[in-house]
Every structure is written in structure tokens, then in C-alpha cells.
Amino acid sequence: xTDTGPWSGTLDEGGLPRELPRTVEQFSFTGTAREYFGIWIxxxxxxxxxxxxxSAWAKVxxxxxxxxxxxxxxxxxxxxxRPVRILIGRIVVLIILGLYNLIANIYPPAAAIxxxxxxxxxxxxxxxxxxxxxxxxxxxxxRFDFHGGYWGAFKAYVVGSAITWxxxxxxAPIASRWxxxxxxxxxxxxxxxxxxxxxxxxxxxQWLLPAAMVLGVVVLFGLSLFAVYPALTALFEDAxxxxxxxxxxxxxxxxxxSIALLPIVILFIFAGLIYAAGxxxxxYNATLIDGRHRLxxxxxxxxxxxxxxxxxxxxxxxxxxxxxxxxxxxxxFLAASTALEVEGSLDGxxxxxxxxxxxxxxxxLDVEGFDFGF
Amino acid sequence: xxxxxxxxxxxPPGASQRNxxxxxxxxxxxxxxxxxxxxxxxxxxxxxxxxDRIAAAPRRLSFPDGSLFETADNDGVDLLTGxxxxxxxxxxxxxxxxxxxxxxxxxxxxxxxxxxRFAVPVLVEVAVAxxxxxVPGVIGRSALASLDQAVLAPSELPAAKQAAxxxxxxxxxxxxxxxxxxxxxxxxxxxxxxxNAFALPDGSLVLTDELVQLAADDEAVLGVLGHEIAHxxxxxxxxxxxxxxxVAGLIMLIGGDIGAAGEDVLVQGSxxxxxxxxxxxxxxxxxxxxxxMLAAGQDPLAIVGFxxxxxxxxxxxxxxxxxxxxPETLRRIDDVRAYAAELKAKAGQAAPN
Numbered sequence: 001x002t003d004t005g006p007w008s009g010t011l012d013e014g015g016l017p018r019e020l021p022r023t024v025e026q027f028s029f030t031g032t033a034r035e036y037f038g039i040w041i042x043x044x045x046x047x048x049x050x051x052x053x054x055s056a057w058a059k060v061x062x063x064x065x066x067x068x069x070x071x072x073x074x075x076x077x078x079x080x081x082r083p084v085r086i087l088i089g090r091i092v093v094l095i096i097l098g099l100y101n102l103i104a105n106i107y108p109p110a111a112a113i114x115x116x117x118x119x120x121x122x123x124x125x126x127x128x129x130x131x132x133x134x135x136x137x138x139x140x141x142x143r144f145d146f147h148g149g150y151w152g153a154f155k156a157y158v159v160g161s162a163i164t165w166x167x168x169x170x171x172a173p174i175a176s177r178w179x180x181x182x183x184x185x186x187x188x189x190x191x192x193x194x195x196x197x198x199x200x201x202x203x204x205x206q207w208l209l210p211a212a213m214v215l216g217v218v219v220l221f222g223l224s225l226f227a228v229y230p231a232l233t234a235l236f237e238d239a240x241x242x243x244x245x246x247x248x249x250x251x252x253x254x255x256x257x258s259i260a261l262l263p264i265v266i267l268f269i270f271a272g273l274i275y276a277a278g279x280x281x282x283x284y285n286a287t288l289i290d291g292r293h294r295l296x297x298x299x300x301x302x303x304x305x306x307x308x309x310x311x312x313x314x315x316x317x318x319x320x321x322x323x324x325x326x327x328x329x330x331x332x333f334l335a336a337s338t339a340l341e342v343e344g345s346l347d348g349x350x351x352x353x354x355x356x357x358x359x360x361x362x363x364x365l366d367v368e369g370f371d372f373g374f
Numbered sequence: 375x376x377x378x379x380x381x382x383x384x385x386p387p388g389a390s391q392r393n394x395x396x397x398x399x400x401x402x403x404x405x406x407x408x409x410x411x412x413x414x415x416x417x418x419x420x421x422x423x424x425x426d427r428i429a430a431a432p433r434r435l436s437f438p439d440g441s442l443f444e445t446a447d448n449d450g451v452d453l454l455t456g457x458x459x460x461x462x463x464x465x466x467x468x469x470x471x472x473x474x475x476x477x478x479x480x481x482x483x484x485x486x487x488x489x490x491r492f493a494v495p496v497l498v499e500v501a502v503a504x505x506x507x508x509v510p511g512v513i514g515r516s517a518l519a520s521l522d523q524a525v526l527a528p529s530e531l532p533a534a535k536q537a538a539x540x541x542x543x544x545x546x547x548x549x550x551x552x553x554x555x556x557x558x559x560x561x562x563x564x565x566x567x568x569x570n571a572f573a574l575p576d577g578s579l580v581l582t583d584e585l586v587q588l589a590a591d592d593e594a595v596l597g598v599l600g601h602e603i604a605h606x607x608x609x610x611x612x613x614x615x616x617x618x619x620x621v622a623g624l625i626m627l628i629g630g631d632i633g634a635a636g637e638d639v640l641v642q643g644s645x646x647x648x649x650x651x652x653x654x655x656x657x658x659x660x661x662x663x664x665x666x667m668l669a670a671g672q673d674p675l676a677i678v679g680f681x682x683x684x685x686x687x688x689x690x691x692x693x694x695x696x697x698x699x700x701p702e703t704l705r706r707i708d709d710v711r712a713y714a715a716e717l718k719a720k721a722g723q724a725a726p727n
Binding site: 041 | 475512623632
């Protein structure tokens with residue numbers, strides 16, 4: 001069932017002195033929409049019937065299905081989290097979020113303080129969440145681990161998002177670089193380090209197209225607003241002085257403007273997806289495992305946009321029933337776009353199993369929709 | 375059957391070195407892994423940790439010494455270890471692609487809808503019932519304090535005007551379920567929020583100078599205050615908070631299985647639903663204003679006078695009603711008129727006796 005044959009082959013890079021052969025091993029995802037539909041619908045149904053308790057078991061089955069069907073060099077990944085741990089983590093997260101919302105509703109000024117507090121707690125959750133995720137992941141009987149610290153996460157996620165927002169996206173590649181280096185450089189496999197050094201120049205290369213798209217649309221929208229501005233102010237005047245038709249005209253115009261915003265929002269989402277795909281390619285291609293196996297990513301950016309958008313449309317149009325198909329489709333695409341250039345073999349690793357610890361942080365990231373593309 | 379060999383791969387304790395191997399049952403029922411004819415691992419069935427069956431994903435048997443046997447032969451492993459009888463074996467069989475899955479899907483959709491439609495409202499009522507009275511007090515006080523700081527200014531209405539409105543208001547509030555002492559009327563200059571009146575959950579009502587000026591007469595102001603009294607009576611703020619929390623919890627519950635984008639769609643959808651809920655509360659409060667005014671011997675249609683002024687001044691801003699927390703003004707006028715007529719007809723029927 002593994003399908004590495006057509007993809008593997010020996011790369012010949014003459015000139016570089018080395019002894020071990022280099023082989024390109026393609027990732028592949030062997031799951032099918034048919035199989036996953038069953039797992040998914042049973043997960044959803046039992047989660048509802050058990051008022052959410054089964055969701056922890058559901059998560060483990062879902063993760064084990066996706067990890068277990070992701071193959072590299074003839075072996076698949078595995079996910080080892082214990083459902084009870086996940087359940088406890090989810091309950092704690094629900095209580096925290098519930099309290100936060102309660103306080104924010106009862107005493108709104110406290111929400112501002114909590115928000116600042118949250119900016120300082122988030123890095124802790126990121127660091128512990130990533131550690132949990134790494135420690136429950138194995139490949140060929142050997143576990144991953146994560147050693148990232150608090151301030152690294154603070155820089156990558158808090159400072160990174162702050163500068164991205166404040167610069168209106170101009171500094172996004174710097175934030176991406178911080179994020180990917182934090183993610184990769186703190187990960188180990190069998191005690192051996194992963195190293196990543198995505199070049200800022202290359203990240204900006206990927207940023208150019210989506211930035212141009214956003215800029216173009218903003219300018220276009222601004223110009224059209226500018227063109228209708230005199231008419232708009234005249235209408236406002238009429239409406240104020242109570243001229244009969246002005247109200248409905250104004251209403252119509254405002255409706256048109258708000259409808260025009262919809263394609264703009266969609267275009268922003270496109271730009272975000274294009275950038276995310278490009279940044280992943282750059283980061284993966286700059287990553288070495290154990291100083292010798294090179295990660296390779298070759299996501300087609302437009303294809304990535306198409307798959308995400310059509311997945312969402314299909315899922316919404318089928319009241320969610322197409323979700324398993326969509327998830328499998330994306331996993332197949334991502335696996336097919338990812339490879340590892342192996343130097344020698346993947347045989348010589350020895351696992352160091354560390355206690356994974358509580359799942360609270362990992363569940364928090366999950367509930368809040370943080371996604372780390374492994 | 376126990377003599378069957380299961381083909382797979384074996385990894386030495388804690389190591390990534392992959393060895394082609396097979397698994398078979400030993401004479402005493404224990405499981406044995408052999409690679410290249412040599413035995414490399416052996417343990418009793420009960421000491422081996424077997425991963426749950428999940429579709430066709432490879433199965434893993436972790437031996438006590440830290441070595442691992444991995445195989446794609448799920449059926450073979452189930453036969454050898456008797457795992458199909460376990461709880462996870464039952465789940466794995468449920469998950470197989472059979473027509474019954476579509477029945478499951480129908481049940482899941484029906485249940486989600488039922489939870490949203492029936493369970494959430496019941497939970498909201500329970501939460502409202504068990505909320506200690508101190509909570510609305512804190513919400514009201516802190517909201518008024520932050521509004522005073524950010525938008526509102528002290529009222530510039532003449533003291534005589536304020537006193538006149540206040541005494542009429544107290545007479546009206548006496549007819550509410552909670553009695554006049556449950557409310558406190560606050561006059562403020564609205565500034566950027568303009569002609570406005572709102573109710574806080576602790577019974578504080580805020581009335582802006584701009585509204586008093588816009589309204590044709592004090593009776594229209596009173597009609598608006600009747601509407602705000604209804605918000606307090608109905609605990610509308612608390613209900614909105616709990617409802618939002620309940621729906622958010624529901625979305626989080628199934629969040630992991632619908633994907634981040636799907637979750638976003640649900641969150642946006644729930645925001646639209648919350649607006650529809652708010653519009654229902656507004657309509658209910660309009661009607662309650664009619665009842666209160668009638669009970670107090672005032673013009674039940676007084677609030678219509680205010681709506682007409684509002685409409686004259688601002689018109690409908692053209693937002694589709696789906697995207698608004700309040701119903702369209704003209705529709706509110708029609709609804710209030712119809713409701714007043716309905717009440718009048720009822721009173722007419724009752725009167726001859």
C-alpha cells in the first residue's frame with residue numbers, strides 16, 4: 001500500500017564529496033474519503049450523544065487515522081496521546097474560556113487586562129502545546145520531541161503577530177521566519193536536531209504576489225469610493241434635509257458598497273492562502289533533519305487555493321457531509337507535495353521517550369484553531 | 375488459524391531500524407516475532423499493547439521491551455489477539471462503510487438541530503434562573519461606568535423637564551412585574567450615540583437628551599421607556615450572553631471534526647442567528663410597551679410617535695434587516711399598531727360582561 005516506488009531515485013549531485021547515497025522519499029497519504037467518512041460520522045454522532053465526552057476519543061481516532069495513513073519510506077507515523085488526557089485538557093480549557101467570557105461580560109474593563117495577560121500566557125501554551133504534540137508523535141518506533149522556550153514563542157507568536165498587524169502585513173515574512181525557525185529548530189527526532197534557516201529574501205519573494213493583489217484591490221476600491229464620494233455627500237445632505245428619495249438612494253448605495261466588500265474579503269483570503277503555501281515551501285526547503293536529510297516542499301500555490309476554497313464550498317453546501325472528502329483531499333495534496341531527501345538511511349535513530357505531560361496547552365491551541373503544518 | 379503468520383516489520387527496542395519480520399502465536403498462546411528465522415521478541419498477549427483498529431491504518435504491537443511490530447494485516451492481528459471483541463473493535467465495525475452510515479448522518483444532523491433549537495434555550499433558562507442577583511448588578515454598574523467615561527456626558531435637560539419625565543416614568547414602572555423600585559432612570563447627554571435609550575440588566579435605564587428632544591412629546595418618551603422596562607423584565611441581556619456562550623460551546627464541541635474554515639462559517643452563522651434573536655427581543659419589548667402604557671392609562675401607541683420621528687429623521691439606513699440587531703422601523707410601527715388593535719379587540723370582548 002505504500003507508494004514510494006515511482007518517486008524514489010538517487011539524486012546525482014556531482015561535485016559534492018560524500019559517501020552516502022541520497023534518495024528522495026516522497027510522502028504519501030493513503031486514506032480514502034470512504035474510510036474517513038465512517039470514522040468521522042461515528043465521531044460526530046457519539047460526540048453529540050455523549051454531550052462532548054467522546055470528543056477526546058474522537059480526536060485520537062482522527063489523528064491516528066491521518067498519522068497512520070501518512071507514509072514516508074514505507075513506514076507511517078503514529079499518534080500516541082491518551083484520550084483521557086485529552087478529555088481532561090479539554091475540560092480545563094472550557095473552564096478557562098468560560099471564566100474568561102464570564103468576567104468579560106460581567107465586568108468589561110477586566111477584559112482589557114485579561115487580554116494583556118493573555119498575550120503573556122499564550123507563548124506558554126504554544127510552547128507546551130508543541131511539546132505535547134511532538135512527544136505523542138512517532139515514526140518508526142522513535143518519538144519526536146520539542147525543546148522550545150517561552151521567549152522564543154513570545155517572539156514568534158506575540159511580537160510576530162503584533163508587527164504583522166501594525167505594518168499591515170509588510171513585515172509578515174519576518175514573523176513567518178521567526179515562527180518556522182521556532183517550530184523546526186526546537187524539534188528533535190530520536191534526540192537528533194532539526195535545523196531550519198528560511199532566507200528572508202526567499203520569504204519576501206513569496207510575499208510579493210499576494211501583497212500586490214491586496215494592494216491592487218485596496219487601490220481599486222479606494223478609487224471607486226473616491227469617484228462616488230461627491231454623489232455620496234450630496235445624498236447625505238439631501239437625506240439630512242429630508243428630501244424624499246434620498247433615503248432610499250442612500251440605502252441602495254450603502255448596500256452596493258457592503259456587497260462590494262465581499263469579493264474583497266474573499267480576495268484577502270486568497271492572498272493569505274497563497275502566502276501560506278509559499279512560506280511553507282520556503283521553510284521546508286530550508287530544513288535539515290539531523291544535519292543531513294533535507295525536507296522538500298513543492299506546493300502549487302494556486303492549486304492550494306483552489307483545493308481550500310472548493311473544499312470549503314463543498315463542505316458548506318453539503319451541511320458538512322463533504323468534510324471527510326475535503327480533509328482527505330487536502331491531506332493527499334499536502335503529502336504529495338512533500339518529500340524528504342534522505343542521506344544514507346533512516347535506520348540509526350534511537351528513541352528517547354519523555355513523559356508527554358498534560359494536554360491542556362495542546363487542547364487550547366486546538367480549540368482556538370491554531371494550526372501548525374507538520 | 376493460530377498457526378498463521380502475519381507479515382510486517384519489526385523495530386528493535388526504541389530504535390528506528392526497520393526489519394522485515396513476521397508474527398505468530400507460540401505454543402503457550404504467547405506472541406512471537408521472528409526476523410530472518412531468529413526470534414527477536416516474545417511476550418504474553420496481555421503484556422503487549424495493541425493499537426486500536428482504525429480503518430486500514432497499520433496496527434502496532436508494542437512489546438514490553440520497547441520493540442515494535444507493525445503490520446497492515448488488521449484482520450490477521452484481530453484473529454490472533456481476539457481484539458475484535460473489544461470496545462474499539464466495536465467502534466471500528468461501526469465505522470465501516472455501510473448504508474447505515476447515512477442513517478447516522480441523518481441522526482447527527484437532526485440531533486445538532488435539536489440541540490440548537492431546544493437544548494440551548496433550556497440551558498439558557500436554567501442559567502438565567504440560577505444567576506445570583508448580584509451578577510446583573512455588577513454588569514449594570516460597570517457598563518454604566520465605562521459608558522459614562524467613554525461616550526456619555528451629564529444631561530443638559532432642565533431640571534423641571536427631568537422631574538416631569540421621572541414622575542411619569544415611576545407611575546409607568548409601577549405596572550411592571552418588578553415594581554417601580556426595580557428601576558433607576560438616568561438622564562445623560564448622548565453625544566456620538568445621539569437619540570438613544572437603553573436598559574442595563576440591573577434595572578438602570580439611560581435616556582439621552584437627544585431622544586427627549588427628538589420625541590414629539592413626553593408621552594412618546596414614556597413609550598420608549600416602556601420598551602426599555604420590558605428589556606429588564608425579560609432579562610434580555612443575560613439571555614443574550616448565555617445564548618452566545620451556549621452556541622459557542624456547541625461549535626467548539628464539534629470544532630475539531632469540521633475543520634478551521636467550517637468552524638469560521640459556523641461562528642459567522644451564529645452571529646447572524648444572534649442578531650435574529652436580538653430582533654425578536656426588540657419586537658417583544660415593543661409589544662410589552664403597548665401593554666404597560668395601556669395598563670397605566672396612557673396612549674398605547676405612544677412609541678409609534680417616536681418611531682415616526684426616528685424614521686423621518688434617519689430613514690432606513692439600507693442595511694438588510696438580516697444584518698441588524700433591530701427590526702426595520704416601519705415594520706416595528708406596523709407590528710405595534712397591529713398588536714394594540716389586537717389588545718383592544720380582546721378588551722372589547724371582555725367589556726360587555
